[in-house]
Amino acid sequence: MVSRPALISVLFFLLVLLGCSVEKNTSLSRNYHNLTSHYNIYFNGRESYRRGVEKARDGVQFDYNQVLPLFLFADEGVHSTVSSDMKRAIDKATKLITFHSITAKPKLKDGNQNARDKAFFEQNEFNKWVDDSYMLMGRAYMFQGKFFLAAETFKHVLVTYPKAEVRFLGMIWLARATLLIGDTGEAERILSALSDQNNLPREYLLDYLLTWSAFHIQTGSFADAVSYLNQALGEKGLKKKDKIRYLYILGQLQEELGQKDKALQSYRKVTRLNPPYEMAFNARVSMAEVFETGSEDSGELKKLLKRMLKDSKNKEYQDQIYFALANIAREEGDMEEAIRLYQRSVSTSVQNNYQKGLSSATLAGIYYDRPDYMLSAAYYDSAVSFLDDDYPGYKGLTTLSASLSNLVQNVNTCELEDSLQMLAALPEAERLKIVDGIIEDLRIAEEEARQAEQQAIRDMAFNQSMSMTGNMGGMGSRQQQGGQWYFYNPNLKSFGQPEFRMKWGDRKLEDNWRRRNRQSISSLTGGAAGVEGDSAGVDAGKPLFDNKSREFYLVNIPTTDSMLALSNSRLEAALFAMGDIYKNKLLDYDEAIQAFETLLQRFPETEKAAETLYNLYQLYNSTRASGKAELSKTRLVRSYPDSHYAMLLNNPNYLKELEEEEQKVVRAYESVLRHYRAEEHAAVLEESERALQAYSGDALEPKFLYISSLSRGSLYGKEALKQALDTLLVRFPDSEEALAAQEMIEYMYMEFPEIREADQVAEAEALYVDYDPEQPHYFLLALPASANANRASFELLNFNLDRYNPYNLELDKFLADAGQPVIVVKLFNNADGAMRYLASIREQAALIVSDAPPEAIQMMVISRDNLEILNKEKLIQPYYLFFRDHYLTQD
Numbered sequence: 001m002v003s004r005p006a007l008i009s010v011l012f013f014l015l016v017l018l019g020c021s022v023e024k025n026t027s028l029s030r031n032y033h034n035l036t037s038h039y040n041i042y043f044n045g046r047e048s049y050r051r052g053v054e055k056a057r058d059g060v061q062f063d064y065n066q067v068l069p070l071f072l073f074a075d076e077g078v079h080s081t082v083s084s085d086m087k088r089a090i091d092k093a094t095k096l097i098t099f100h101s102i103t104a105k106p107k108l109k110d111g112n113q114n115a116r117d118k119a120f121f122e123q124n125e126f127n128k129w130v131d132d133s134y135m136l137m138g139r140a141y142m143f144q145g146k147f148f149l150a151a152e153t154f155k156h157v158l159v160t161y162p163k164a165e166v167r168f169l170g171m172i173w174l175a176r177a178t179l180l181i182g183d184t185g186e187a188e189r190i191l192s193a194l195s196d197q198n199n200l201p202r203e204y205l206l207d208y209l210l211t212w213s214a215f216h217i218q219t220g221s222f223a224d225a226v227s228y229l230n231q232a233l234g235e236k237g238l239k240k241k242d243k244i245r246y247l248y249i250l251g252q253l254q255e256e257l258g259q260k261d262k263a264l265q266s267y268r269k270v271t272r273l274n275p276p277y278e279m280a281f282n283a284r285v286s287m288a289e290v291f292e293t294g295s296e297d298s299g300e301l302k303k304l305l306k307r308m309l310k311d312s313k314n315k316e317y318q319d320q321i322y323f324a325l326a327n328i329a330r331e332e333g334d335m336e337e338a339i340r341l342y343q344r345s346v347s348t349s350v351q352n353n354y355q356k357g358l359s360s361a362t363l364a365g366i367y368y369d370r371p372d373y374m375l376s377a378a379y380y381d382s383a384v385s386f387l388d389d390d391y392p393g394y395k396g397l398t399t400l401s402a403s404l405s406n407l408v409q410n411v412n413t414c415e416l417e418d419s420l421q422m423l424a425a426l427p428e429a430e431r432l433k434i435v436d437g438i439i440e441d442l443r444i445a446e447e448e449a450r451q452a453e454q455q456a457i458r459d460m461a462f463n464q465s466m467s468m469t470g471n472m473g474g475m476g477s478r479q480q481q482g483g484q485w486y487f488y489n490p491n492l493k494s495f496g497q498p499e500f501r502m503k504w505g506d507r508k509l510e511d512n513w514r515r516r517n518r519q520s521i522s523s524l525t526g527g528a529a530g531v532e533g534d535s536a537g538v539d540a541g542k543p544l545f546d547n548k549s550r551e552f553y554l555v556n557i558p559t560t561d562s563m564l565a566l567s568n569s570r571l572e573a574a575l576f577a578m579g580d581i582y583k584n585k586l587l588d589y590d591e592a593i594q595a596f597e598t599l600l601q602r603f604p605e606t607e608k609a610a611e612t613l614y615n616l617y618q619l620y621n622s623t624r625a626s627g628k629a630e631l632s633k634t635r636l637v638r639s640y641p642d643s644h645y646a647m648l649l650n651n652p653n654y655l656k657e658l659e660e661e662e663q664k665v666v667r668a669y670e671s672v673l674r675h676y677r678a679e680e681h682a683a684v685l686e687e688s689e690r691a692l693q694a695y696s697g698d699a700l701e702p703k704f705l706y707i708s709s710l711s712r713g714s715l716y717g718k719e720a721l722k723q724a725l726d727t728l729l730v731r732f733p734d735s736e737e738a739l740a741a742q743e744m745i746e747y748m749y750m751e752f753p754e755i756r757e758a759d760q761v762a763e764a765e766a767l768y769v770d771y772d773p774e775q776p777h778y779f780l781l782a783l784p785a786s787a788n789a790n791r792a793s794f795e796l797l798n799f800n801l802d803r804y805n806p807y808n809l810e811l812d813k814f815l816a817d818a819g820q821p822v823i824v825v826k827l828f829n830n831a832d833g834a835m836r837y838l839a840s841i842r843e844q845a846a847l848i849v850s851d852a853p854p855e856a857i858q859m860m861v862i863s864r865d866n867l868e869i870l871n872k873e874k875l876i877q878p879y880y881l882f883f884r885d886h887y888l889t890q891d
Contacts, residue, residue: 045092052085079145086140093133151177260290288324319349357386377404403585413574575599614645681711706737764882771886773831782858789821834861
């Protein structure tokens with residue numbers, strides 16, 4: 001039985017609870033809900049949020065090739081790391097708002113109300129932890145990457161608490177959310193509304209300054225970003241990890257602005273604050289990158305970087321260290337040392353594609369400026385392979401790389417053809433002597449490589465077995481491994497692989513892996529090693545000759561007139577292409593002049609002579625060689641008076657006249673188009689015909705043909721339209737209008753099956769040989785793709801056994817277009833026997849093919865010659881029409 005005091009206590013507690021309902025706004029209810037909210041729900045939610053932020057600080061993986069994010073939640077990798085903590089914070093905030101929000105108005109006091117009482121009564125919320133809960137929820141959404149939800153939450157704070165102090169913090173975080181959404185205009189408007197810092201509570205100033213800095217970083221105003229960030233770094237309350245990151249970002253921004261000395265000081269401050277290892281490493285490397293000539297820190301930086309090279313912890317960062325050392329050498333004017341170090345950066349870069357690409361691009365630029373276009377091309381090719389397409393100036397890199405690659409290809413062609421022609425001009429005995437020398441050099445090189453390979457294997461086996469002997473404890477371990485051959489021993493292999501890479505570098509598992517330049521010999525021979533033969537017994541892709549046979553090198557030497565003519569044509573085209581690239585792509589006028597002059601000297605009758613002379617005229621004028629320019633002009637005008645290039649020089653108005661001529665055809669087309677839109681189809685045909693005669697060969701010719709085709713169809717029907725579209729497809733198959741014509745024909749095929757059938761009949765008549773009833777024939781059973789071909793074959797086999805057993809008929813199958821199965825019955829002496837077989841099959845068709853309707857089955861016979869054609873074409877319907885017209889019409 002419950003005691004009286006206990007019953008009184010329970011009743012009192014229930015009365016208190018009833019009095020603390022959120023539906024009532026009394027002093028008691030407010031105190032109860034504030035107390036419960038703060039020390040229970042809000043506290044736990046805030047702690048979850050803080051744990052998530054700490055996880056973000058400790059676990060974020062920064063991309064040091066970009067300006068680091070001021071706010072951790074801007075890094076996508078953070079979102080998943082802190083998701084569970086932030087979810088708990090959101091759940092707690094939601095619970096507090098749901099169960100402890102007090103929006104009911106309190107009772108007014110009797111008598112006059114003072115201003116404080118009125119302000120209190122006009123509040124929208126009477127639990128002072130609800131607004132904090134909304135802010136906690138919004139910030140947690142930010143760390144989850146849900147920026148739109150966060151923005152809506154912060155907007156709710158501003159609407160619900162327009163006069164509360166929390167509105168300042170809400171505006172700051174709303175600006176951050178809109179920044180990350182990408183609405184920089186709205187972010188600027190919000191921050192500008194807070195520009196009067198006198199009203200801004202001091203505790204929010206740091207957040208305000210950081211948000212302005214983030215805004216200017218995102219909009220590319222780095223100078224303003226530096227100003228705000230410097231102010232933020234002067235504020236109190238910064239956590240050490242955040243301060244280190246902000247200082248690093250400050251250095252990055254100053255580096256972007258070219259303020260190398262200030263950037264150096266910022267990076268140095270980072271290193272003195274005992275940052276995480278990766279940030280400390282990148283700060284030291286960045287210090288070297290912003291080093292300037294004459295700085296007293298030069299020797300200190302180089303010593304630091306060289307010590308870092310020796311540290312085993314930096315093995316995967318060696319490419320960055322070498323790059324930093326190269327930058328110092330380049331800044332000090334030691335370009336050869338800089339090149340050596342940049343090359344080391346490229347060769348030691350294994351996992352960092354960005355650094356490999358950056359080092360390659362730097363080397364490519366150095367060689368380009370020298371100029372050494374061959375080496376520049378190789379490094380530009382590597383750069384565009386390893387850099388991402390969002391790298392600044394990437395499009396320009398790819399364009400330049402393509403131009404240089406094209407140049408190298410043509411230079412190689414010239415060198416190859418010159419070498420081959422030189423060999424061809426030698427007496428045979430001397431030519432063979434040179435070839436024999438090449439073969440002997442190859443044998444020696446391969447033997448040296450083989451010996452070096454064997455020595456490397458012996459060294460690795462010895463060194464690693466000594467290492468294993470010293471490191472393995474106990475005889476049992478040695479005996480367990482000792483019974484394995486070296487290459488099957490996983491421990492020895494794992495130790496040996498790094499040593500192999502040090503000696504040989506990274507090599508693909510392939511033939512001749514020891515030779516870095518495996519293409520040198522095949523390029524000398526013009527690719528003879530890669531010739532694929534059609535003769536029986538020669539495997540595709542296998543060398544036609546052994547590279548130690550004379551034939552391997554002699555096969556491409558132009559010893560006949562026809563081979564020499566082909567060699568000269570390749571050489572001529574390569575010289576012109578080189579001149580064009582030098583002139584128009586690389587803007588190297590001296591090299592362009594040399595290429596074009598060589599072309600005219602060696603091939604004075606080249607079909608590109610007029611264009612070459614015009615190019616030389618322009619180049620001589622650009623290089624202020626006016627005398628040579630006049631000679632080129634005179635030769636061009638005298639030798640090629642009717643060429644466009646001569647007319648350009650002779651007639652100052654030539655280009656204007658050409659443009660006027662072009663405008664005539666444009667105006668003619670516009671007139672035809674107006675007639676078509678007005679449905680004046682006769683006028684379209686008349687003016688189109690006139691334009692096609694007057695402007696034959698013009699780029700607008702397919703447009704005239706297309707629009708006249710449409711008008712012809714409107715006047716004379718679909719057959720006329722189809723015929724006109726076919727003409728367009730034949731004359732201009734690669735034009736945009738041809739694509740439109742093909743689409744229209746496909747539509748006509750669907751709408752008018754008779755047009756498709758007429759085309760298929762014409763196709764079949766052109767494709768298949770004439771009807772020959774005396775040839776051996778085959779029976780074909782074409783099934784829909786959904787039918788069971790195996791079952792139909794089985795039924796057909798049984799049919800043959802029952803009805804045609806003495807004839808020894810055989811079955812075969814093939815797949816036609818779109819996977820349509822076709823069963824072949826063979827062989828009949830002539831068409832008559834095959835047709836009688838078809839008639840007997842037709843009576844049993846429903847039994848033989850039970851899973852397809854009769855109209856979906858096609859039966860036909862075919863001659864031996866036409867079956868060969870059908871097997872290549874794989875199109876059943878055109879042949880079926882041929883069969884219908886030639887076999888079913890026979891008496």
